[in-house]
Amino acid sequence: MILLKLFLSFFKIGAFSFGGGYAMLPLIQEEVIEKNNWLTSNEFIDILAISQITPGPIAINSATFLGYRISGVLGSIVATIAVVIPSLIIILLIAHFLNKFKESKYVEWTFKGVRPVVIGLIASAGIFVAKDAIIDIKSLFIACGVFYIINFRRVHPILALIIAGIIGGILY
Known part of the structure; x- marks a missing residue:
């Protein structure tokens, strides 16, 4: 049951995060600390520090470390796969339809609208980490x-x- 909950949590994080790993941090915080009580704030910050100094994308590293902390090796595999699957699906869909819609004003407006949201998510993550660090x-x-x-x-x-x-x- 914990593995399914872990998968769904990290799938949701992967599906609704835009702008890279730092933009995911508020969603990870919400799922891991506030909603599921899997970790404390200090444990989360320690895992973020490890994720940042480990080679690779912070989103994948943090999913791997958090999954391991929550449910061992199998948890790390489940969390890592779950956080990657939405991006993989979205990239495949974008690649398929990009040529058809690359000149669309609506696509351009959507990307311009997402940029401020990404900045806000990154700022939120920075403030959260700074409060405890x-x-x-x-x-x-x-x-x-x-x-x-x-x-x-x-x-x-x-x-x-x-x-x-x-x-x-x-x-x-």
């Missing part, structure tokens, strides 16, 4: 420093992650 002045310092060096000094995000890890190791 910024726990004191030291973590606020690290977060602001990383934001500054990535956005204003154009430091590569991987290098910023390494720097933040070293600073975190020293401060904590």
